[in-house]
Amino acid sequence: MAELTQDQLLWIYDRMRLIREFENRASALFAAGKLPGFVHLYAGEEAIGVGIMANLTDRDFITSTHRGHGHCIAKGVEVNGMMAELYGKATGSCKGKGGSMHIADVDKGMLGANGIVGAGGPLACGPGLMAKVKGTDQVTICFFGDGAAEQGTMHESMNLASIWKLPVVFVCENNGYAESTPVHYHSASKDIADRATAYNMPGFTVNGTDVFAVYEAAHEAVARARRGEGPTLLEAKGFRYFGHFEGDPLSYRTEEEIAKNKSNDPIDQFRRRVIDRELLSAATLDEIDARSKAAIDAAVEFAEASPYPELSELMTDVYVSYR
Amino acid sequence: MSTVGIIANPASGKDIRRLVAHASVFDNNEKINILQRVLLALDAMGVKRVAIMPDYYGLGERAIDGVKLASLRVDVIDSPMTSTEGDSTVAAARLRELGAACIIVLGGDGTNRVVAKGCGSTPIVPISTGTNNVFPVMVEGTVAGMAAGLLALGAVDAENTTYQAKRLEVYIDQELADIALVDLVTSSDLFIGTRAIWDPSHIREIVLAQAVPGRIGLSAVGSCIQAVGAQHDTGMYLEIGTGGTQVLAPLGPGLVTRIAVREHHLMAVGDEVRLKSEAGTIALDGERQIEIYPRQTVSVRLTNNGPRVVDIGRCMAEATRRGVFQRLGAEPIADSR
Numbered sequence: 176m177a178e179l180t181q182d183q184l185l186w187i188y189d190r191m192r193l194i195r196e197f198e199n200r201a202s203a204l205f206a207a208g209k210l211p212g213f214v215h216l217y218a219g220e221e222a223i224g225v226g227i228m229a230n231l232t233d234r235d236f237i238t239s240t241h242r243g244h245g246h247c248i249a250k251g252v253e254v255n256g257m258m259a260e261l262y263g264k265a266t267g268s269c270k271g272k273g274g275s276m277h278i279a280d281v282d283k284g285m286l287g288a289n290g291i292v293g294a295g296g297p298l299a300c301g302p303g304l305m306a307k308v309k310g311t312d313q314v315t316i317c318f319f320g321d322g323a324a325e326q327g328t329m330h331e332s333m334n335l336a337s338i339w340k341l342p343v344v345f346v347c348e349n350n351g352y353a354e355s356t357p358v359h360y361h362s363a364s365k366d367i368a369d370r371a372t373a374y375n376m377p378g379f380t381v382n383g384t385d386v387f388a389v390y391e392a393a394h395e396a397v398a399r400a401r402r403g404e405g406p407t408l409l410e411a412k413g414f415r416y417f418g419h420f421e422g423d424p425l426s427y428r429t430e431e432e433i434a435k436n437k438s439n440d441p442i443d444q445f446r447r448r449v450i451d452r453e454l455l456s457a458a459t460l461d462e463i464d465a466r467s468k469a470a471i472d473a474a475v476e477f478a479e480a481s482p483y484p485e486l487s488e489l490m491t492d493v494y495v496s497y498r
Numbered sequence: 499m500s501t502v503g504i505i506a507n508p509a510s511g512k513d514i515r516r517l518v519a520h521a522s523v524f525d526n527n528e529k530i531n532i533l534q535r536v537l538l539a540l541d542a543m544g545v546k547r548v549a550i551m552p553d554y555y556g557l558g559e560r561a562i563d564g565v566k567l568a569s570l571r572v573d574v575i576d577s578p579m580t581s582t583e584g585d586s587t588v589a590a591a592r593l594r595e596l597g598a599a600c601i602i603v604l605g606g607d608g609t610n611r612v613v614a615k616g617c618g619s620t621p622i623v624p625i626s627t628g629t630n631n632v633f634p635v636m637v638e639g640t641v642a643g644m645a646a647g648l649l650a651l652g653a654v655d656a657e658n659t660t661y662q663a664k665r666l667e668v669y670i671d672q673e674l675a676d677i678a679l680v681d682l683v684t685s686s687d688l689f690i691g692t693r694a695i696w697d698p699s700h701i702r703e704i705v706l707a708q709a710v711p712g713r714i715g716l717s718a719v720g721s722c723i724q725a726v727g728a729q730h731d732t733g734m735y736l737e738i739g740t741g742g743t744q745v746l747a748p749l750g751p752g753l754v755t756r757i758a759v760r761e762h763h764l765m766a767v768g769d770e771v772r773l774k775s776e777a778g779t780i781a782l783d784g785e786r787q788i789e790i791y792p793r794q795t796v797s798v799r800l801t802n803n804g805p806r807v808v809d810i811g812r813c814m815a816e817a818t819r820r821g822v823f824q825r826l827g828a829e830p831i832a833d834s835r
Contacts, residue, residue, distance in 0.1 A: 179688070365508070365555045369525070377517040379692075387689035395518050407517060452688060452777065453792055 179229075179390070184455055185463070187229055187386055191221040191442050192467040194245045197254060198417070200471050201244065201261060201275075205421040211263050212274040216417040217245030219384075222441035223348050223411040224249040226389025227316055230397040236284045236302040236315040238295035240348075241276050242415070243288030246318055252280040258474035264481035270492060271484045293323040296332025296345070303341030303406075314400045315343045322353025324367045333374045333408065342400035344393065347410040348383065354419040355427045368410035376406050383413030384439045387448075413441070500650040501547040502540055503593030503620070505586050505613055506533055507605035508555035510628045513785070514692040520752030524627045526555050529604055532625065532639035533561035536602060539643030541570035543826060545650050548572045549596055551589035554581050557604075583612045590616030599650040600808055602642060607633045607680050607715070607783035614665065614679055614805040621649065621660045621806040629694070629751070630715035630784040632680045632708065633663075633728075637810055645813040653822045656806075659813040661729050663804030664707040664767065668780060669797045670788070678782040679805075681706050681716045682798055684775035685786065693785040696750050698738070698757045702775040705765075705798045706734040715784055718747040719757055726764070728807075733800040735771050736762040770799040 179187075198218040204210050217224070220242075228249035231237075239246040247257055252268060260267030260278050268278045279287035286302070289295055299317035306313040323329055324347055336343045347367045351358055364370055371378020377399075381392040389411055396407035414436040418425045449455040511524020533550075540548060548570060550558035558574040575596070577589045586605075590613045593601050600621045603613050606628010613622060623646045624634030648654045666678040682705045685695055695701065695716065708728045709720035720726065720734045722745045739760035748754045765771065773796040780788040780796065790796060817823060 365526070366512070368512075369523070371516075372523050372525070378523070379514050379517050380512065381514075381692060385691075387691045388693075391689075391691035392514060392517070395514065399517065448689065448789070451791055452789070454688070 179387075181454070183229060184449060185459070187225055187390075188442075188445060188449075188455070188460060189463050189467070190225045190228070190249050191386070191445065192463055193254065193470060194218070194221045194224070194248045195442060196467040196471045197244055197248060197257070197474075200475060202417060202421055204261070204475070210261050210275075212276070213420050214261065214275045215242040215420050216415065217242050219414050219416040219436065219441070220348055220350060221245055222386035222389050222445070223346070223383045223413060224318075226386040227344075227346055227393045229390050230393045231284070231314065231316070233282070233284055234313050236286055236299070236313065238286050238298045238315070238317050239288040240295060240318055240320055240323070241288065241290050241292070242320070242348075243276070243278060247278050247280070247285055247288070250280075250285045251283045252278065252285050254470055254474040255477045256280075258471075259478040259481050262478040262481070263483065264478055265484040265488070266477070266481040270488070272492065293319060293326030293328040295319055295323075296329045299343050299345075300332050300335050300341055303336060303343040304339065306342050307339065312401045313342065314397050317343055317345045319345065319347055320353065321347060321349040321351070321358050321362070321367060322356070325353070325361055333370075333376070333406065336406040337374045337376050340403065340405035342403070343406045344396045344400055345406060345408045346393075347408065349410055349412045350415045352419065352427065355423070357427070366410060368408055371408040374408070376408055378408040378410070380410045380412060383411030384441045384444060386441055386445055414439070500599035500652075501549050501596055502545055502646045502650050503590075503596070503598035503601035504533065504536065504548060504550040504558070505589055505593070505601055505603050505605070505609070506551065506553065506557045507586060507609040507627070508553045508557055510605040510609050513629055513694045515629050515694050515696060515750050518694075518696050519750040521629050521750065524629075526557060529557055529627055530561045530564070532604060532627065533557060534565045535639035536643035536646070537561060537565055537567060537570060537572060539640045540647045540650075541567045543644055543647030543651065545570060545647045549575045549593055549598065551575065551586065551593075552577055552579050553585065554579055583608070586612040587616040590620075591618070594618045594620045600646050602646050603634065605634065606631050608785050610634055610805075611677065611679050611783045614663070615677065617805050619806060621656060621808050623808045623810065630680075632710065632713040632715055632717050633783070635810065641814065642810055645808055645810040648813050648817050648822065649808060653826070654813055654816045654820070659816055660806045660808050662802055663728065663807050664733060665801055665804035666705055666707050666733070667799045667801055667803070668782070668788070669799065670790070670794055672795075675788060676782055678707065680708055680783050683716050683781040684773055684790070684796070685779050685781055687779045687786060688777065688789070690779060690786045690789060693787075695781045695784060695786060696753060698749060698755055701738045701757070702778065703738065703773050704736040705771060705800075706736070707800060707804070709734055714748045714750065716749065716781075718749060719745060719759065720762070722747045723759065723762060724764070731767045733765040733767075733769075734762060735765055737774070765800045767800055767802050770797050772797045
């Protein structure tokens with residue numbers, strides 16, 4: 176495993192905590208009727224986004240999914256703008272016109288959450304091709320879910336990335352359910368990473384609740400892409416605490432499964448292990464907890480105090496003019 | 499009539515060495531094919547019952563589904579499915595309790611390690627379907643099935659056709675923490691992460707229960723210096739670092755590299771070595787398993803407490819000598835003259 180510095184460990188915990196805090200708050204705000212539109216929450220999957228992004232810089236790209244808040248935060252998108260976007264306010268990342276499922280920040284390499292399942296694959300091949308043509312060492316991560324794995328777009332994208340040897344890492348976040356459909360019901364292969372063989376690329380299944388395992392696997396896949404050796408398919412198996420969307424009654428999940436998920440909480444695992452190894456102290460981690468909470472309090476305050484977009488802005492930025 | 503047990507690991511042959519080295523994927527459909535050939539052989543030998551560990555992939559069910567058997571009854575046993583390595587240990591113990599004559603294991607070194615923790619004195623028939631395959635053997639499933647059948651039928655003498663494997667016992671602060679069948683490695687990696695070990699610069703010490711030339715993996719560091727057979731009463735300790743010798747060794751698929759060995763010596767069965775390594779991880783049979791915390795002490799003892807292992811070649815040879823194959827399944831053949 177590539178050595179993780181103290182600063183990286185702190186960054187990993189900070190990002191995971193901030194995601195958890197953001198999602199818990201988004202759930203409460205949605206329940207209180209304060210957020211328009213739908214939210215799909217990432218709590219439980221923090222180790223995947225953060226473990227992957229710990230290997231990237233702002234010059235690298237990601238394409239995201241409908242469950243994109245965690246990807247945004249891990250990629251460095253500001254939470255004030257994200258929260259304001261959820262509220263539909265003019266100060267939001269997309270000026271309040273995108274909402275939860277379309278948060279983007281091109282300066283951070285975050286090419287957008289996406290409401291269309293499986294749409295990230297073809298998008299990821301774009302910056303992948305750009306990096307290859309221009310000869311840069313930029314890498315693109317394509318996040319997709321276990322449900323998206325069954326979409327034709329993903330098969331086409333992985334095939335294309337492989338024949339063109341694009342620097343793209345396909346990361347399947349397998350949280351066990353496509354909406355409410357369990358993986359075993361819709362997938363002929365039990366491990367989605369097994370499909371990599373058919374695309375002539377390496378595939379590997381990693382424990383998506385263990386940020387160290389995700390970091391290590393991504394480190395190798397990203398390095399491979401930077402070396403110009405082509406794409407990799409990583410499958411990170413984990414779980415989500417919340418339903419597919421807020422309001423999902425979760426009737427498909429057993430009490431036993433919920434208890435098992437809690438015992439595998441990625442943030443608790445990280446905390447326990449770095450304290451036991453004497454790498455970070457409990458007091459330092461508690462400070463980060465408090466800071467994350469304060470950051471989300473401030474983001475909510477910022478969003479609530481922000482104005483809605485002017486009616487005159489309705490058509491601005493909606494279509495790109497190529498003239 | 500004895501039962502034959504089967505443990506097939508759906509996760510074997512799939513670790514990160516597909517990404518960091520050039521290991522081939524051991525596809526689960528191929529494991530199903532092997533299982534079917536094992537079942538057909540057991541059926542032809544006249545074995546009446548097989549019990550298989552359940553797993554998330556359904557290797558057992560899928561194998562049964564696609565094969566026509568004359569009189570062999572195959573059951574997938576009731577055993578926990580947590581998709582962790584503990585499943586194989588629990589299943590091995592259940593198969594032992596069921597009175598299995600032997601347990602056929604499909605996996606690599608890691609799978610055999612966890613089966614060894616549960617199988618007690620029940621002999622195992624290790625078929626290689628892993629990444630590191632020092633302990634199991636590359637053998638056609640049909641032949642492995644026949645050898646298992648010979649034992650179940652009592653057609654060969656178990657004492658003569660099996661051997662007692664060695665094992666490495668790792669003690670942390672004097673408490674037995676775990677075991678390995680082939681190799682134990684301390685690494686500077688602080689976390690278990692993706693488990694596999696492939697970067698020689700992270701390896702600190704190696705303890706080997708066997709070092710057979712021609713095998714791949716961490717035991718190759720030892721076997722490229724001195725051979726230690728699986729059935730010899732010795733093991734080996736190596737400290738990695740400069741100041742001693744250097745050796746070119748196949749550490750993984752496609753990964754042949756020079757590694758500096760500061761010191762090495764043979765160990766006799768019963769010997770214990772105190773490891774020098776401090777914080778890091780311990781890999782057992784190729785997979786990081788234990789995170790070592792500051793101030794913990796680690797020692798390793800070489801013992802003869804490993805599982806009994808069926809020597810497939812010896813089994814088949816003894817059956818031939820005894821004329822078993824001329825009698826088994828014999829029916830009068832009509833004389834066409």
